[in-house]
Amino acid sequence: MKCRVCRAAAAIDVRRHNAAFCKDHFLAHCWQQTRRAIEKFDMFGPEDDVVVAVSGGKDSLMLWDVLLTLGYRADGLYIGLGIGEYSSKSQHKAEAFAKSRNATLRVVDLAETHGYDIPTGAKTAHRPACGVCGLSKRYVMNQAALDSGYQVLATGHNLDDEAAVLFGNLLHWDVSALARQSPVLPATNGFVRKVKPLIRLGERETAAYCVLAGIDYIVEECPMVSGNTGLRYKDALTDIELASPGTKSQLYFGFLERGLPLLETAETAGPNGPADVHPCASCGAPTTAEVCAFCRLRHRTTGTGATS
Amino acid sequence: MEGPKQVAAILRELDVNPESVIVICGDELLTRDMQVADDALIELRPVISGGTR
Numbered sequence: 001m002k003c004r005v006c007r008a009a010a011a012i013d014v015r016r017h018n019a020a021f022c023k024d025h026f027l028a029h030c031w032q033q034t035r036r037a038i039e040k041f042d043m044f045g046p047e048d049d050v051v052v053a054v055s056g057g058k059d060s061l062m063l064w065d066v067l068l069t070l071g072y073r074a075d076g077l078y079i080g081l082g083i084g085e086y087s088s089k090s091q092h093k094a095e096a097f098a099k100s101r102n103a104t105l106r107v108v109d110l111a112e113t114h115g116y117d118i119p120t121g122a123k124t125a126h127r128p129a130c131g132v133c134g135l136s137k138r139y140v141m142n143q144a145a146l147d148s149g150y151q152v153l154a155t156g157h158n159l160d161d162e163a164a165v166l167f168g169n170l171l172h173w174d175v176s177a178l179a180r181q182s183p184v185l186p187a188t189n190g191f192v193r194k195v196k197p198l199i200r201l202g203e204r205e206t207a208a209y210c211v212l213a214g215i216d217y218i219v220e221e222c223p224m225v226s227g228n229t230g231l232r233y234k235d236a237l238t239d240i241e242l243a244s245p246g247t248k249s250q251l252y253f254g255f256l257e258r259g260l261p262l263l264e265t266a267e268t269a270g271p272n273g274p275a276d277v278h279p280c281a282s283c284g285a286p287t288t289a290e291v292c293a294f295c296r297l298r299h300r301t302t303g304t305g306a307t308s
Numbered sequence: 309m310e311g312p313k314q315v316a317a318i319l320r321e322l323d324v325n326p327e328s329v330i331v332i333c334g335d336e337l338l339t340r341d342m343q344v345a346d347d348a349l350i351e352l353r354p355v356i357s358g359g360t361r
Contacts, residue, residue, distance in 0.1 A: 001339045001340075003340050011337045011339070012330070012337050012338050012339065013339055015327070020339060029346070057357060058355075058357070059357075130358075133323065159331065160356065203355040203356055204327060204328075204329075204330060204355045207353065207355040208330050208337055209331050211330065211353075212337065213338060214335075219353060221354075221357060221358065222358075225358045228358040230358050231356065231358035234356050234358065235328075235356065236358065237324060238325055238327050238328050239329050242318075242325050242326065242327050258309065264359060
């Protein structure tokens with residue numbers, strides 16, 4: 001295979017673009033796709049202070065690298081989840097990356113700040129680990145970003161992630177979740193602005209970028225993710241993608257262009273979420289219930305406070 | 309596995325979806341049309357990750 005740009009030997013092919021790229025032009029392709037997403041969806045500008053949610057995995061480290069390369073003001077935020085050796089290794093990868101780029105990494109440890117870790121939380125709450133993890137991370141990321149004065153929280157969700165979530169939401173006709181599946185959620189009601197700049201890149205591209213850019217990421221999968229439904233949706237879509245390159249992109253970007261506008265005008269929910277958001281009685285964070293879902297989890301896990 | 313063999317043939321033989329992995333040899337990536345020498349060591353690295361972020 002030859003590079004589409006310079007005709008040198010290709011390092012990677014991207015079938016949905018019917019193209020292959022050498023190392024240098026592939027890196028440039030990733031920068032261009034990320035910049036295009038940021039600008040098209042008006043995610044943020046060079047004057048904004050961005051914090052990247054960093055897990056030590058390929059997507060978040062790539063995103064951080066690309067934002068720094070493109071000249072944005074981007075720090076990192078790592079959340080210690082207490083998942084044994086996996087968490088230790090992933091934190092080390094995040095710290096090593098920050099050091100290599102002379103960038104600022106903030107670390108919040110879930111057990112130190114909120115009194116539980118993910119394995120304990122899942123066990124005591126009798127809930128799937130991925131659900132407890134997602135709820136905890138969303139809360140801690142939002143609070144940490146607001147407390148530290150960042151205007152934007154960027155996550156490494158890529159095209160595969162978004163297509164799989166969309167697929168799941170469609171299978172269940174979860175209209176409320178569909179209405180919130182925008183790559184930009186504006187700052188409102190105690191929520192920091194959230195953006196997903198990697199939506200134009202698939203997981204194969206983020207992995208290839210890390211290898212070619214010399215980014216050392218944690219390759220092994222989280223030990224608690226086994227049986228995750230999202231992984232099954234990803235596998236199914238990847239099988240379809242093999243036969244019909246571009247399927248994931250058509251599904252997701254077709255939805256953003258033609259489906260989401262219909263839902264945003266519906267009564268179910270707007271891009272900002274339900275209108276009746278008010279402060280949590282326990283922590284003051286925005287919620288639609290009396291006590292937010294995170295506090296209910298925390299109280300149940302640590303045996304403290306109200307449990308309503 | 310005996311070589312030389314094309315990457316695409318290796319993936320086919322192992323029943324691996326080419327969209328689900330990158331193929332690494334040293335610090336380089338291999339495309340599907342490349343030949344792998346008999347004594348080469350390659351890594352098929354899964355790219356699909358799950359859970360929540």
